[in-house]
Amino acid sequence: MEEKHxxxxxxxxxxxxxxxxxxxxxTYVGDVMVAxxxxxxxxxxxxxxxxxxxxxxxxPAYILTVIKHKCLNYLQRIRTGEEVVKYLKGCDDWELDLxxxxxxxxxxxxxxxxxxxxxxxxxxKTLPSQTRDIFIRSRYKNQNHxxxxxxxxxxxxxxxxxxxxxxxxxxxxxxxxxPMFFLFPHLFN
Amino acid sequence: xxxxxxxxxxxxxxxxxxKEEVRLWLNDSREHEKELFREREFFDATILxxxxxxxEEKKESERLFVRMALREFLKVAAVVAIMLIGSVYFYQxxxxxxxxxxxxxxxxxxxxxxxxLPDGTKVWLNARSEIQYPAVFIGSIRRVKLTGEAYFEVKxxxxxxxxxxxxxCNIKVLGTKFNVEAYEDSDDFCTSLMQxxxxxxxxxxxxxxxxxxxxxQVSIVNGHLKTEVIQxxxxxxxxxxxxxxRNVTFEQLMTRFEKCYGIRVSILNDKVRSYICSGKxxxxxxxxxxxxxxxxxxxxKFERDDQNTTIYIx
Numbered sequence: 001m002e003e004k005h006x007x008x009x010x011x012x013x014x015x016x017x018x019x020x021x022x023x024x025x026x027t028y029v030g031d032v033m034v035a036x037x038x039x040x041x042x043x044x045x046x047x048x049x050x051x052x053x054x055x056x057x058x059x060p061a062y063i064l065t066v067i068k069h070k071c072l073n074y075l076q077r078i079r080t081g082e083e084v085v086k087y088l089k090g091c092d093d094w095e096l097d098l099x100x101x102x103x104x105x106x107x108x109x110x111x112x113x114x115x116x117x118x119x120x121x122x123x124x125k126t127l128p129s130q131t132r133d134i135f136i137r138s139r140y141k142n143q144n145h146x147x148x149x150x151x152x153x154x155x156x157x158x159x160x161x162x163x164x165x166x167x168x169x170x171x172x173x174x175x176x177x178x179p180m181f182f183l184f185p186h187l188f189n
Numbered sequence: 190x191x192x193x194x195x196x197x198x199x200x201x202x203x204x205x206x207x208k209e210e211v212r213l214w215l216n217d218s219r220e221h222e223k224e225l226f227r228e229r230e231f232f233d234a235t236i237l238x239x240x241x242x243x244x245e246e247k248k249e250s251e252r253l254f255v256r257m258a259l260r261e262f263l264k265v266a267a268v269v270a271i272m273l274i275g276s277v278y279f280y281q282x283x284x285x286x287x288x289x290x291x292x293x294x295x296x297x298x299x300x301x302x303x304x305x306l307p308d309g310t311k312v313w314l315n316a317r318s319e320i321q322y323p324a325v326f327i328g329s330i331r332r333v334k335l336t337g338e339a340y341f342e343v344k345x346x347x348x349x350x351x352x353x354x355x356x357x358c359n360i361k362v363l364g365t366k367f368n369v370e371a372y373e374d375s376d377d378f379c380t381s382l383m384q385x386x387x388x389x390x391x392x393x394x395x396x397x398x399x400x401x402x403x404x405x406q407v408s409i410v411n412g413h414l415k416t417e418v419i420q421x422x423x424x425x426x427x428x429x430x431x432x433x434x435r436n437v438t439f440e441q442l443m444t445r446f447e448k449c450y451g452i453r454v455s456i457l458n459d460k461v462r463s464y465i466c467s468g469k470x471x472x473x474x475x476x477x478x479x480x481x482x483x484x485x486x487x488x489x490k491f492e493r494d495d496q497n498t499t500i501y502i503x
Contacts, residue, residue: 020237027199027236064237094212102229111234120238139236144202160193167192170235 010047017060018043021067023139028071028099030091038074042066064108075100116177123173127166134159135166190214190221192228199232288327295319296337298451299472301430306333309344310351313428316472317372317451336373338448340428342366343385357409361388367401368425372448381406381419389414432470432479439464439487443502450476453499461489461502476500 018039026035046063053062079096091099110116124132134152137143138159145163149156190211197203198211214221296302296314304312308326318337331351343351345364353360355371357378365385371378380389382401389407390398391414399407399414407416423433432449434442440462443454449472456462464487470479480491480500490503 023236024233027201027232030201060237092208094215095208098215098225102226105226106230106233110230111237116234117238120235164193167196167235171231174231174234 006050010050013046013059014043017063021063024064025067025071028103029074034074038070039067042070058109058112061108061112064112068103068106068108072100072103075103110177116174119173119177120170123170124166127169131162131166134162138163195225195228196232199229284325284327287325288323290324291321292324293319293321299449299475301427301472306331308346308349308351311342313340315339315427316449335369335371338368338370338372338427340366340368340425345385356392358392358414359390361390362386375448377409379406379408381425427472430472432472433468435467436465437467438462439466439483442466442483446476446479452476452497454502455499456502458489458502461487 021039021042022032022035025039026032029035029038042063045066046059053059075096079093079100124135127135130152134148137148138145143151145156145159148159152159194203194207194210197207203211211225215225294302294304294314296316296318298317300316302314302318304314304320306312306322306326307324308331310331312320314320315338318335318339320339321334323332326349329349331346331349332354333352334354336356339353341351341353341362343362343365347363351362351364353362353369355369355378356373357371357376358380360367360369360380363386365387366383367385367387368381368383370380380387380401382403382405384403386403387401388398389401391409393412397414399416401407401416404419405416406419407414409415421435423435426433427449432445434445437445440456443456446452447454466483466487468482470482480502484491491500492503493500
């Protein structure tokens, strides 16, 4: 019984987080296939180690930490690789450095802190349906502006407008968590 | 620096120019670097935050699973369908070929043939008659061609009419017993119904047709279809191998012999033409035997010509 319940819970988790974990990994490692492998490996890692975790641990944060380390390993291997490997890199050296440093700075516990999650969810609900729809397609479904514009029969300018609008609203809602934003308002036109 | 550009950059969607723009902006000052890190954190938070409608994702996974299962099922179904269609096609084309293959059965002069058609219909072929029929009856119409004389007992099949094609007329039958006389070398046509019902069409005038009732016969008289009651059932005893006649003129009898034996009988003796005869002859005993017996009463002489194509009654 216990086992069956665990599997169901894991299934839920898998279904719920897989998409965004893959997207997250992809923004760092570049290749979507690699990203999928890493994300799913991390999910399996959690499944194998689930009994070792403390009862009240933040599970998404745990999995994201695993993903973070796997992505870092991958990127660092590329950076220290042979000259020949340079051709396989999807980005320039400076970009690769930047990815590694921003990834190192990434804090899964903060991201999956309940408050932030809840705020984002609530805020998105307050958006008009078209804006929310476009934002979700862009962030969660990984569609680019052209794809969104075509499938919704609007202009790409319109798509950008909606996304900017959603981000503005989110930024206001999250001001307590990302306080620095408001010190430089002129940068956020 | 536009935030949108930064987000595109983080998402791997920035163009070469935009990447260059970010690189230059980044190198501009330390503050820009700090800001980039903050924007990155915000970006990560938004792409990792809870879906507004988590159910949508689950449904999508379920739908995906269903779609994949469906695809596998369709793959199997497609193979099965192809195999079925293939075998049906082969079967049909074989049947179609068989349906086109015509069998011909001929009864020579002075002889008869009995046969059964593919659908179970029984046919008695009289002397000098020929029937053509397909090896297999396909489609809704059972069609046969006849020259000469035949007696049919057609297997009853309401949805598949049986059609006898002769030179002058076509007979449409549903299930029935009837006699058809339509010799190739004669312009006569006559069909007589014993049981059931038949529809007789005049080939030269297809809109003219007659539906016969049992014990009636239809013939072509002066180019038209004419119905009358069957007078003489003896005419049909050829099936038993007999020529039966009652109160017919000698001339009429000779015409029947002609039909049966395929030999011309030329009556040169006028006196004997209208001699009334009644009797029975076994067809297999031959025309000479019949003529010899008749001679005793009708008083004539007969002889064959050199080529054996004509008998002269003198």
